[in-house]
Amino acid sequence: THTGGCHCGKVAYSFEGEIGEVIDCNCSLCQKRGGLLHFIPASSFTLKTPRGAFNTYRFNTHKLDHHFCTTCGIAAFTEGTDPKGNRMVAVNVRCVDGVDPQKLSIRHFDGRKL
Secondary structure, three states, X not given: OEEEEOOOOOOEEEEOOOOOOEEEEOOHHHHHHOXXXXXXXXXXEEEOOOHHHEEEEOOOOOOOEEEEEOOOOOOOEEEEEOOOOOEEEEEEHXXXXXXXXXXXXXXXXXXXXX
């Protein structure tokens, strides 16, 4: 089990599973916020704080809910569906407690082509 959340602690979550390869996307949003994404099934994710603690930003196809803390502004996770229609969460591993991003296997994804 992993725990994580935003900088101020107003948004907190936990999730099950190993963190393997993470995605470094170069789309206009990911590049500016600097997140590294780990995708998990929504059933493995538990939000520990109220949904009112964050706001949501949608862009491009409006299929993903990019959540960020209303206090500190940190984007800790995103919710949406995978190409097969399954609910998923993309956790920003830079917001996961005790994870050193430099020790992870990082795959670069060209999100600008979408």
